[in-house]
Amino acid sequence: MESSVMKNLGKDSSAYFATFGFVVASYVALKVAFNIIKILKFLVFAGSTNFKKLGSWAVVTGSSDGIGKAYAKELAKRGVNIVLISRSEAKLQEVANEIEKESKVQTRIVVADFSKGLELYDSIRDQLAGLEIGTLVNNVGMNYPFPSYFLDVADREEFFMKLINVNVTSVTMMTSIVMPAMVERKKGAVINISSAGGLHPFPLITVYSASKAYVTFFSRCIQSEYKSKGIICQCVMPYTVVTNMTMPFLVTTKRSEKGKPSLLKPSPTTYAKAALDSVGVSDFTHGYWAHNVQGTVIGMLPEGYIKMMTMSLGEKIRKINLEKMSKKKE
Numbered sequence: 001m002e003s004s005v006m007k008n009l010g011k012d013s014s015a016y017f018a019t020f021g022f023v024v025a026s027y028v029a030l031k032v033a034f035n036i037i038k039i040l041k042f043l044v045f046a047g048s049t050n051f052k053k054l055g056s057w058a059v060v061t062g063s064s065d066g067i068g069k070a071y072a073k074e075l076a077k078r079g080v081n082i083v084l085i086s087r088s089e090a091k092l093q094e095v096a097n098e099i100e101k102e103s104k105v106q107t108r109i110v111v112a113d114f115s116k117g118l119e120l121y122d123s124i125r126d127q128l129a130g131l132e133i134g135t136l137v138n139n140v141g142m143n144y145p146f147p148s149y150f151l152d153v154a155d156r157e158e159f160f161m162k163l164i165n166v167n168v169t170s171v172t173m174m175t176s177i178v179m180p181a182m183v184e185r186k187k188g189a190v191i192n193i194s195s196a197g198g199l200h201p202f203p204l205i206t207v208y209s210a211s212k213a214y215v216t217f218f219s220r221c222i223q224s225e226y227k228s229k230g231i232i233c234q235c236v237m238p239y240t241v242v243t244n245m246t247m248p249f250l251v252t253t254k255r256s257e258k259g260k261p262s263l264l265k266p267s268p269t270t271y272a273k274a275a276l277d278s279v280g281v282s283d284f285t286h287g288y289w290a291h292n293v294q295g296t297v298i299g300m301l302p303e304g305y306i307k308m309m310t311m312s313l314g315e316k317i318r319k320i321n322l323e324k325m326s327k328k329k330e
C-alpha cells in the first residue's frame with residue numbers, strides 16, 4: 001500500500017517536473033524566437049529611415065561629446081542640418097566646424113545648461129523658431145561621479161535636483177517645444193536616450209536609474225499617443241558605451257578602463273550608427289546588436305538575481321573609486 005503511494009507520488013512529481021520543464025523550455029524558446037524575428041526585421045529594414053524626409057534639421061542635446069556628438073555627426077552624414085546644444089560654447093563650435101567640414105550641412109549651436117530649471121527653455125524655444133525640425137535626440141544626461149549610497153552623495157539635494165533637471169526635465173521640455181510642429185507636419189522622430197539602468201533598477205546610482213525609468217516610460221507612452229500622428233518616438237537603452245561619463249564605472253575592466261572600446265562596450269561612433277539604423281525598425285531597443293543580445297540574456301534572469309548582481313557590481317565599482325580617491329589624497 002505504502003509503496004504504491006510512493007510510486008504514485010514519484011510519478012506525480014516527475015510529471016510536475018516534466019510539465020514545469022516544458023513550460024520553462026517553451027518560454028525560453030518563445031523569447032529566443034521573438035528575438036530572432038526582431039534581429040531579422042532589423043537586418044531587412046536597418047537604415048531605412050530617411051531623416052532628411054522627416055525635416056531638414058535635427059536637434060541633439062548634449063552634443064559636444066560622447067554619444068550625443070556621435071549622433072550629431074552621423075545624422076549630418078545622412079544629410080540633415082544640425083543644432084547642437086550643450087554648456088560649453090568652445091566645444092560646441094569645435095564640433096560644429098568638424099561637422100560642416102565632414103558633411104557639408106549647416107549647423108547652429110545653442111549654449112544651455114540643462115541642470116538649471118525651467119528658465120532656460122524660452123531662450124531655446126526662440127533659437128529653434130522657424131527651423132523645420134524632423135529629428136530630436138534627447139541625449140543629454142548626467143550620472144553620479146561613481147556609485148554611492150543615496151545618503152552618502154555629496155551635497156545630495158542640490159545634486160539630485162540638477163540630475164533630475166538634466167535627465168528628466170530636459171526630455172519633457174524639449175519634446176514639448178519641438179513635437180507640436182512635427183505633429184502639424186505629420187512626421188518626425190523623437191529619440192530618447194534612456195539607459196539599461198532605466199529598465200532594471202541599478203542601486204548605488206539610484207536617482208540616475210529612477211530618472212532613466214522616467215525616460216523609458218515617457219517614451220513608450222508618447223509612442224502610443226503619437227504613433228498614429230506620424231511620430232516615431234524611440235526609446236534607446238544602452239548598456240555601456242565608452243565615454244567620459246562611463247570612465248569611473250569601467251574600473252573593473254582593464255581594456256575599457258583605458259578608454260578602449262570592445263564588443264560589449266563600443267565607441268560612441270559605433271553605437272550611434274547602429275542606433276540610428278534602428279530608428280523606425282524598433283521603438284524600444286538597446287540600440288546596438290551586442291547590447292540587444294546582452295539585454296535578452298539579462299531579461300531571462302530572475303529579477304532577484306539581477307538586483308543582487310547590480311548591487312554587488314555597484315559595490316565593487318564604489319570601493320575601487322573610493323580607494324583611488326584616498327590614494328590620490330595621500
Ligand SMILES: NC(=O)c1ccc[n+]([C@@H]2O[C@H](COP(=O)([O-])OP(=O)(O)OC[C@H]3O[C@@H](n4cnc5c(N)ncnc54)[C@H](OP(=O)(O)O)[C@@H]3O)[C@@H](O)[C@H]2O)c1
Nearest residue numbers: 062064065066067087088113114115141195240241243245
Ligand atoms: N555612456 C554610456 O555607457 C551610457 C549608457 C547608458 C545611457 N547613457 C546615456 O547616454 C547619454 C549620453 O551619455 P554620454 O556617455 O555620451 O555622456 P558624456 O560623454 O558625459 O557627454 C555628455 C554630453 O552632455 C553635455 N552636458 C552634460 N551636462 C550638461 C548640462 N547640464 N547641460 C547641457 N549639456 C550638458 C556635455 O557637454 P558639456 O559638458 O560641454 O555641457 C556632453 O556633450 C546620457 O543620457 C546617458 O545617460 C550613456
